[in-house]
Amino acid sequence: MHNTPQDILIRRPLAVMTGLRGDAARAGAVDIRIADGRIAEMGPDLMPRPGERIVDASDCIVYPGWINTHHHLFQNLLKAVPEGMNQDLQGWLASVPYPRLPLFTPELMRTAARLGMAELLLSGATTCADHHYLYHAGGGTESGDMLFDVADEFGMRFVLCRGGAIESASSHPGFSKTALQPETLDQMLADIERLKHRYHDDAPDAMRRVVVAPTTPTFSLPPALLVELARAARGMRLRMHTHLSETDNYVRFCREKYNCLPVEFVAEHEWLGPDVWFAHLVHLQPSEIRMLAQTGSGIAHCPVSNSRLGSGIAPVPQLAAAGVPVSLGVDGVASNESGSMTGEVNTAWLIHRAAQGAGATTAEDVIHWATAGGARVLGLSEVGTLQVGQAADLVLYDINHPRFYGFHDPALAPVVAGEPITVRTSIIGGRVVVDEGVVCGLDVASIRAEASRGVADLMACA
Ligand SMILES: [Zn+2]
Structure with missing residues (x-):
């Protein structure tokens, strides 16, 4: 694996969806602290701690992965x-x-x-x-x-x-x-x-x-x-x-x-x-x-x-x-x-x-x-929801785009508007796996070339 878990503070998202049902489906616009691969704290205006990576989520909504x-x-x-x-x-x-x-x-x-x-x-x-x-x-x-x-x-x-x-x-x-x-x-x-x-x-x-x-x-x-x-x-x-x-x-x-x-x-x-x-x-x-x-x-x-x-x-x-x-x-x-x-x-x-x-x-x-x-x-009961104690698997969708201007309830954007929508940051077990919209470790030009060659090879049976 190319990267290691980090302690991260996600600050000022527009909204957080939890994956839970009923009133618990929405956590509001809370900050999320990640420590040791887990969600350590969720609440308003959390103070940064030494060594934490700060992620500004002010144009983002947060979902469980x-x-x-x-x-x-x-x-x-x-x-x-x-x-x-x-x-x-x-x-x-x-x-x-x-x-x-x-x-x-x-x-x-x-x-x-x-x-x-x-x-x-x-x-x-x-x-x-x-x-x-x-x-x-x-x-x-x-x-x-x-x-x-x-x-x-x-x-x-x-x-x-x-x-x-x-x-x-x-x-x-x-x-x-x-x-x-x-x-x-x-x-x-x-x-x-x-x-x-x-x-x-x-x-x-x-x-x-x-x-x-x-x-x-x-x-x-x-x-x-x-x-x-x-x-x-x-x-x-x-x-x-x-x-x-x-x-x-x-x-x-x-x-x-x-x-x-x-x-x-x-x-x-x-x-x-x-x-x-x-x-x-x-x-x-x-x-x-x-x-x-x-x-x-x-x-x-x-x-x-x-x-x-x-x-x-x-x-x-x-x-x-x-x-x-x-x-x-x-x-x-x-x-x-x-x-x-x-x-x-x-x-x-x-x-x-x-x-x-x-x-x-x-x-x-x-x-x-x-x-x-x-x-x-x-059977992975410690993933799939955003709650304190759960594994830190979460996604920041960037909705600073004309497509999402005019939304009264931007929290629902990925579901009700569908694609395209940008994952700005994705975190799995405290590891950043998508950073600024880029999959960490992926060379897009080379995977594109490999895919083109693959399609040519797989056409051979036609
Ligand atoms: Zn199938």
């Missing part, structure tokens, strides 16, 4: 691939990521990961959970290590959701084109155990976590092994994550093959609980919402990707009302064209109001989902 709970970083070199622009999920999988998977060299993977993490940081994210599934029998497992390495380079809090497939994946539409062969359960578990031993930290403010995350429970492995995997995960005290009910095709497949709804299927295979969260959950019956709520199973809501692929709109207001833990994820940028959490929160705020009326979401709801909600599904 966004917590992105579902991503596929390798896709950062697959934005706006022409063949996939007008496809649904199945057509897009078959024409955009799957045919290009064999072309991903370790160098391209690293470039994609660096680009993705830089974009996330510049949108105000401070924690990323990446669902990484590029594993196959006979192939290397180093890409998981590489992702931890890149997260360390940028100082980002990182959760590796170790994906992959066990069954002959020919039943997964498009997967047969990938040339990736599924692993055995033993191979998958051996790598997860290795990753756990090397990187995993149980602490509520962990910088590194490992999660057990087969790519899709109904396609990626035989049902009996799904149970074995769940038991192994719980035996290792690792959380569990996977895709579920992204499209109506998915629900149809589950009904035809297993004669049940997807949430019923995962329930039968021990894949519900407060240690599980699912990406998407777009198509749900009321009985499934009740099952998710009763078990404390969470969602990574990905509204931009769901819109982009025409998958539908997840019933998130209903999930939240039922008590399901809600978080937000950008999903892969090959089905988003952006890895911005600010774009995601803006869409989440709008899309449910469009579908269900003006009472469906508030800006404060969405901030809560994308901060404290993310921390909850990841």
Whole structure:
């Protein structure tokens, strides 16, 4: 890691949002003192102490860093691939990521990961959970290590959701084109155990976590092994994550093959609980919402990707009302064209109001989902909110720009106005990771050149 924690005093912000709910959602225009990587004090007119770095926040609003709970970083070199622009999920999988998977060299993977993490940081994210599934029998497992390495380079809090497939994946539409062969359960578990031993930290403010995350429970492995995997995960005290009910095709497949709804299927295979969260959950019956709520199973809501692929709109207001833990994820940028959490929160705020009326979401709801909600599904209880004692993961948005002049309530600017908005400073565990709008340690000219070369390489399969 390139920098060290600093003692910092953030002075005179225009507003501070806490990530909490109700009256506690706003802390007012308070100063924030950071010491030993934590929020030490919040209050008006705090006096500087010797050795503190003073950050003038007088043009800024302060948020907890966004917590992105579902991503596929390798896709950062697959934005706006022409063949996939007008496809649904199945057509897009078959024409955009799957045919290009064999072309991903370790160098391209690293470039994609660096680009993705830089974009996330510049949108105000401070924690990323990446669902990484590029594993196959006979192939290397180093890409998981590489992702931890890149997260360390940028100082980002990182959760590796170790994906992959066990069954002959020919039943997964498009997967047969990938040339990736599924692993055995033993191979998958051996790598997860290795990753756990090397990187995993149980602490509520962990910088590194490992999660057990087969790519899709109904396609990626035989049902009996799904149970074995769940038991192994719980035996290792690792959380569990996977895709579920992204499209109506998915629900149809589950009904035809297993004669049940997807949430019923995962329930039968021990894949519900407060240690599980699912990406998407777009198509749900009321009985499934009740099952998710009763078990404390969470969602990574990905509204931009769901819109982009025409998958539908997840019933998130209903999930939240039922008590399901809600978080937000950008999903892969090959089905988003952006890895911005600010774009995601803006869409989440709008899309449910469009579908269900003006009472469906508030800006404060969405901030809560994308901060404290993310921390909850990841089990990182000491991040995601701005309160004394919490880890110092926070973002200063600079709103000194004509776009934001005229705001009566500038505190809500990133959610209600969306992008562009500038992250002037971002701090993770007391380390400054974005300084004056620049990602520390990132050479923009060189990442641009690497990305251009990567796009050229990945066009080779067209
Ligand atoms: Zn995904």
